[in-house]
Amino acid sequence: MKTLLQLNSSLFSNQGQSSLLANKFVAAWQADHADGKVIVRDLATSPIPHLDGERFGAFLSKPETRTAEQQAVVDFSDGLINELKSADIVVLGLPFYNFGLPSVLKAYFDHIARAGSTFKYTEQGPVGLLTGKKAVIFATRGGKYAGTPADTQTDYVRGFFGFLGITDVEFVYAEGLNMGEEGKQAALTQAHDKIAQLNLALAA
Numbered sequence: 309m310k311t312l313l314q315l316n317s318s319l320f321s322n323q324g325q326s327s328l329l330a331n332k333f334v335a336a337w338q339a340d341h342a343d344g345k346v347i348v349r350d351l352a353t354s355p356i357p358h359l360d361g362e363r364f365g366a367f368l369s370k371p372e373t374r375t376a377e378q379q380a381v382v383d384f385s386d387g388l389i390n391e392l393k394s395a396d397i398v399v400l401g402l403p404f405y406n407f408g409l410p411s412v413l414k415a416y417f418d419h420i421a422r423a424g425s426t427f428k429y430t431e432q433g434p435v436g437l438l439t440g441k442k443a444v445i446f447a448t449r450g451g452k453y454a455g456t457p458a459d460t461q462t463d464y465v466r467g468f469f470g471f472l473g474i475t476d477v478e479f480v481y482a483e484g485l486n487m488g489e490e491g492k493q494a495a496l497t498q499a500h501d502k503i504a505q506l507n508l509a510l511a512a
Contacts, residue, residue, distance in 0.1 A: 436473025450486030
């Protein structure tokens with residue numbers, strides 16, 4: 309049985325353009341995988357606490373020395389990691405806020421990047437432990453940034469997933485959504501066409 313993990317990071321939750329595109333893809337995936345499992349984590353309605361010194365200290369603490377509060381922090385992080393480990397496909401709705409990631413997504417990343425759990429250090433450098441997965445990223449932007457120095461997301465997200473061992477990463481862009489209705493509809497149509505192509509490939 310295939311498992312898909314959907315991560316929505318729009319502050320508008322299910323109504324954000326990135327979430328709507330991700331939802332469309334996931335619905336088509338479900339239609340082609342009747343026995344598949346979908347896990348949805350909405351970072352707007354269930355935000356991840358931002359990493360601070362106390363939470364990071366809990367990650368570094370030895371199990372036998374942890375307080376109850378530290379163990380709760382580790383258990384929460386472990387739950388997120390286990391969701392990710394169980395997934396064959398990761399679908400991420402990624403809006404573009406002030407030239408960067410939504411802060412809730414960065415908080416999520418900070419809780420799943422843990423040495424010994426999702427990557428390990430070796431003499432040759434870090435090695436990702438989450439191999440054999442595919443990630444599909446639905447990147448929505450009000451302007452047009454892909455392929456320019458202002459696109460701070462693509463390399464960062466691809467690099468982050470690669471650090472964890474997820475190297476099969478595909479981006480679907482819908483840009484210029486605030487640059488007039490005609491351009492918006494053209495961008496969304498192009499994204500919908502890409503979704504259809506992706507689902508055909510995954511169903512094959």
